[in-house]
Amino acid sequence: MKTRTLEKDETPAGGDAHLLELDGVGKHYGNISALADVTMAVDNGRVTCVLGDNGAGKSTLIKIIAGLHQHDEGTLKVMGAVRKLGSPRDALDAGIAAVYQDLAVVSLMPIWRNFFLGSEITTGFGPFRRLNVEKMKEITKKELADMGIDLRDVDQPIGQLSGGERQCVAIARAVHFGAKVLILDEPTAALGVKQSGVVLKYILQARDRGLGVIFITHNPHHAYPVGDRFLLLKRGRPLGYYEKNEVTLDEITGMMAGGAELEELAHELSSMGGHDEQEREVEAELAATKGKRART
Secondary structure: OOOOOOOOOOOOOOOOOOOOOEEEEEEEEOEEEEEEEHHHHHHEEEEEEOOOOOOOOOOHHHHHHHOOOOOEEEEEEEEEEEEEOOOHHHHHHOOOEEEOOOOOOOOOOOOOHHHHOOOOOOEOHHHEEEEHHHHHHHHHHHHHHHOOOOOOOOOOEEHHHHHHOOOOOHHHHHHHHHOOOEEEEOOOOOOHHHHHHHHHHHHHHHHOOOOEEEEEEEEHHHHHHHHOOEEEEOEEEEEEEEEEHHHOOHHHHHHOOOOOHHHHHHHHHHHOOOOOOHHHHHHHHHHHHHHHHHHH
8 A cells, every 4th residue: 555645736626726735844843843744635525634643743734724833844835826824814814714622612602602703793883883693693593504503592602512512613603704624623532422423424514515624633433434535644744645545444543553552562461461352452453453564
């Protein structure tokens, strides 16, 4: 199995430029290389998954795409134009929106206030200007309904919603305010099985509405069902970049786990008198990883 790379003249169907394209992008902090040689593309109606454990470089990659930090190497293109995003406002103006784990919501405020936080609709002029509350409630309810979220009362505090529902409100907000590229930073990390499934469903709905989605996660079991492309990172370096038909879930899991690490873990469990069940699980994963390497 070979790692896939973007060709210089590769474009989506129809000949249009990628929504977002990174080619050999890297970032240094002094003498420390946080990210190097990252190549990936984001297109309309496709989900690009970025996978890696803690310290893999996912956060650095998000910050570059979202305009928080500038890259030092390689090129970043938005709709075919070479860009160096200088701030989050530059990224938003280019149609790139990031939804972070903490969501930046005000728990005691109503759902509609959080939806329009910082971008409120007003009516009237001068000293008679006031919030157009009914309009904002109407838009909030419609946008959430379009994402498949049926809330009877958008006046309820957003803190009363489940973690998955709050994630979906943030996604719907980004879509409403014109996002073309949606970055989701570990949206399922703190959620249970059911709520994770809810968020994954809304990721697919955002994809079906024509957005290019970047799904950042450390969980291949969440990424594989919704992903179209997969970028695997380890210690700031790409392990591989694959289309879905080029890699299986087991192969992604094996590459993220690493054969050497699994072998060392199996040995440690055995020497420490680990439980037979845990030992067998690790040994089975190790055997699967070796089998994949033999096939490639």
